[in-house]
Amino acid sequence: MDDDERVLRRRVGDTEARRANRGWWDADADDYQAEHGAFLGEVDFRWCPEGLRESEARLLGDVAGRRVLEVGCGAASCARWLATQGASPVAFDLSAGMLRHAARAAGTTGVRVPLVQADALALPFAEASFDIACTAFGAIPFVDDSAALMAEVHRVLRPGGRWVFSVTHPMRWVFLDDPGEGGLTAVHSYFDRSPYVEQDERGVASYVEQHRTLGDRIRELIDAGFRLLDLVEPEWPAGHRETWGQWSPLRGRLFPGTAIFVTEKPAGSYPAGAAHRSGRAGTASESG
Structure with a gap:
């Protein structure tokens, strides 16, 4: 199998995706933290490679005294920051490798939060048990x-309660993952929902x-x-020179790299119905 066959777009089911990503993050945890840990900080909440901090944006609202769930927490720097703001956070991730870094940082910083290894599609928490949920590029x-x-x-x-999450801006999928000039030309259809897949010589993701x-x-x-309250598209800040994967000053000044969805569970709302529990509601899940 050549390199072109190891990186492709193809349909991947939930079981294969879960196995692939758990294995990837377990294996890559040390390298990821070595490369990005200084930027993310040990007790800090950055929403994105553009560097937007929750301390500046306040997208979660007042967190003091609130029970907060960090979804796909990685090394849990966001949860530790929330704890310093008077929140009662719980952080979970699928990857034992990333949680190992979260536990290590708790020891070095003295800021400890409950850590849970869990699957985002089957949360081990009771209904209506958190005031806020958030993630910076986790799980979704x-x-x-x-x-x-x-x-x-x-x-x-x-x-x-609020649910606030950041993800790669969907329009970035039109371009190659290239922080330079090669990443300025549209090459993919925005409407192609086929996942990006890296696979081994056996064709396993x-x-x-x-x-x-x-x-x-x-x-x-x-x-x-x-209910959608806001959609934040952070602009690339002046003086920010750091490149993170496909994020760079060149691309950042031309089009957004991150989308942050700020939402709320309306007061008096009920749990999602049977269609949602089955996970087959809406165009998105059918098109993935």
Whole structure:
């Protein structure tokens, strides 16, 4: 199998995607933290490679005294920052490798939060047990049925609770993952929801990342019972010179790299219905 056959777009089911991404993040955890840990900080909440901090944006609202769930927490730097702001956070991730870094950072910083190894599609928490849920690039891009993930988050949030998450801006899927000039030419269809897949010589996926359009995301949220409050597209800040994968000053000044969805579970709302629990509601889950 040549290199072109090891990186491709193809349909991947939930089981294969879960296995691939758990293995990837377990194996890559050390390298990821070595490369990005200084930028992310040990007790800090950055929403994206553009560097936007929750301390500046306040997208979660007042967190003091609130029970907060960090979804796909990685090394849990966001949860630790939330703890310093008076919140009561719980952080979970599928990857034991990333949680190992979270536990290590708790020891070095002295800021400890509960850590749980869990699947975002089957949260081990009771209904209406959190006031806020959040994630900075965690879980959502890596699951096949993100509509079911939205329904699960809706289930564990209390009425009036916020669900705020950042993901790669969907329009970035039109371009190659190139921070330079090669990443300025549109080469893919925005409407092709086929996942990006890296696979081994046997054709078994080792990394899977999912694409949804802006419309797909909004329909997932509405179908799950959320109300969209804001869609933040962080601009590349002046003086920010750091390149992170496909994010760079060159591309950042021309088009957005991150989308942050700010949503709310309306007061008096009910858990998502049977269609949402099955994870087959809406265009997005059918098109993935």
